[in-house]
Amino acid sequence: MKTIYLDNNATTMVAPEVLEEMLPYFSQYYGNPSSMHSFGGQVAKKISEAREKTASLIGAEPDEIIFTSCGTESDNTAILSALDVNPGRRHIVTTRVEHPAVKVLCEHLAEKGYLITTLEVDSEGSLNMEQYENSLTSDTAVVSIMWANNETGVIFPVERTAQLAREKGALFHTDAVQAVGKIPIDMKNNAINMLSFSGHKLHAQKGMGVLYARRGTRFSPHLIGGHQEKGRRGGTENTPAIIGLGKACELAGQNLIEENGRIRELRNRLESKILNLIPNVKVNGGQPNRLPNTSNISFEFVEGESILLLLDQYGICASSGSACTSGSLQPSHVLRAMGVPYTMAHGSIRFSLSVYNTVEEIDFVINTLPPVIEKLRNMSPYWTTDQGVCKNL
C-alpha cells in the first residue's frame, strides 16, 4: 500500500539531496570540527557553509545562527535567556495557542513566580491585538508569540508585535518552527530578537534545531560547556545533521515559490472538495492569512481518532486535535482557545502537505474521505440522516 503523507507539520521526509549531503559525515569525514588537524578542519568548513545557507533562508547573518538539538531546546533557551539577561523584569507575554515547548515552559515559570499574560485568540485563531498592547508593561521581560500555528496554520503578526515589544524594552521571541521554509522570512526587516526553528519540519533530520539570536541581543546560554557556537551552546556539533540542515535550508529557499503556489492550490483543492462533498464540516482558522500547506477541518459528530484509523487503512497519514489522539482527555488547546464547539473539536483533522505531495494523492484523499465519515456518522448517536449525506465524486 502506498503511503500518502499529509502530516508534514508533525515531521517531514528527509529530502534525498539532504541525506546524500549528510552521509559522508558519519564514517568518512567524522572529525571534530574543533580539532587542530585538517581532518577535523574540513568539517568545520562544511559547518560554516551550512550556517551560511541556514542564515540565508531567513535573511540573517551567519553569526546570528545557533545550532541546537531541537525546536524545544531553541524555544527554552530563548525564553530562559531573555529572563536571565533581564533580571529586574518578571513578566512574560505569550498566547493560549503556543506549542507545548513554549506553553508548558511558561506554565512552569508561572509556578516559579513569574507573571504570565496569556493572550486570547478569536474564533478564527487571530490574536487579540488590543489585549496584547495593553499587556506590555515596563516589567515585561520577554514576549513569545509563534509565527504560525502548528494546528491551524494561522499566521500571527509577529513583525508588528515585535516592534511594540521593542518600544517597551522587552525582548521578543518567536517560535517559527512551522513558518520557516513555508513562507518568506527576512530577519533584516523586523525587530524580532530571537527565532526558533527545527530541521525535521523542513526535510532535514530529527534532533536538529536552530536558534536565531539577533546581533546585539544580550544572550545567556542554556547548555553551558564548550566554546561551540561562540559559547552560546556547548556540546560537540552534530556535524551530519548540521550539514544536512544547510542543504535542507537551501532547498527550502528554492521551494518557497512552489510551496506558496502549487502546494497552496493542492491544499485549497482538498479543502474546497471536502466542504463540497461532506455536510456539517468547518475549516478551523480557515482565514487567508495562514500557511499554504495546512488545513484543519472539523467533521461534526464524529471522533478524530476513528477518522485517522480508518484513513490509515488506506495509507493516508494525517493528525487530529481530538482528545483521544492528544494523549490527554481534552481536545486540542488551540481549538478550545478558538472556542470551537465540542461537537466539532473532537472531530478535527489536520492535513499538512509538502512539496512531495501530488494532485493524484489529494484526489485519492478526496475520494476516500466521504465514505469514511459516512461510516462513522452512521454509528454516531448524534447523527441523523436528515442532516445530509456525504456525496461521492
Add this chain to the structure above:
Amino acid sequence: MWEYTDKVREHFLNPRNIGEIEDPDGVAEVGSIACGDALKLTFKLDENKRIKDARFKTFGCASAIASASALTEMLKGKTVEEATAITNQDIANYLGGLPPEKMHCSVLGQEALEKAIEHYKGVSHKKPDEEIVCACFGVTDSEIEQAVRQNHLTAIEEVTNYTKAGGGCKNCHEKIQAIIDRVYDAVKPEEQPAARPKLTNLQKIRMIEETIEREIRPSLKHDGGDIDLVDIVGNRVLVATRGACATCQASQATLKGFVELKLKELVSPELVVEEVLP
C-alpha cells in the same frame, strides 16, 4: 499511536450490532459529546427472558467503538441476571485488553449496561446522595468508588484512565484521593460517634477479631510482621507478635500506636493492647 490488539482493531473496523432496536426492553445513553465519547445501548429480550438482540451507537475513538461492539456480542443469549455480572474488565478481556489510558471506554460500556438494565427493571439510576466529583467530565463519587473497588485502583492517574475523572482541570484530585483512601481504609465516619451502643462480650470479641483480620493484619504483613490474638480479658486485648514484629524494636510502638489505636477507634475506646509471650 495506541497499541490496540488485533481484536480491538477488528471490532473497530467491522463493528457488530450497530443501530438502535425499536421498542427495546432496555435502553441507556451514557457519556456526552463534550467528554469525547458517548454510547447509546438498546437490548431486547426473547420469550425466555434472554437477550435476543443488543445494538449500539457510539461517538468515540476506536476503542470506544470496539468496546461497544464487544459488549453487544457478550450480551446476546444472556439473561438480565447474567448480564448484570459483566464488568468493564470482562469487556476489556474480551478484546484481549485495552491500553491503560483507554480503560474508560470499557467503563463506559459497563455504565451503559447498568443503566439499560435499570431502565428495564424500572429502577432509578441516580442515587440520592451522589455527588459530582469531577466537574470537567461529570463523574460522581459513586462511579469513582465503583471503579476503584472493581479494578483495585490505587492512584489518581489510574482513576483518570478508568473514569476520566481528574483528567481536566485537576481541581478534584484531592477528592479522588480521599475516595481511594476511603475504599482502602474502611473507617466509616458514621461509626465514630461517641454514643456507641454497649457491646456484649461476644460482640466485642467478634469485632476485635474482625478488626485485626481486616484492618490490622494486612498492614503488619506488608512490613513482614503479624500478631496473634491470644485472649481477651475484660478490656485487655492480649496479643503475641509474630514474624518481623517479634524481633522489631518498634513493635511496642506499633502495638500501642497502631493496633490499640485501631481497636479503640473501631471497637471500643476502653480497649488496651498488651503483649504476651507466645
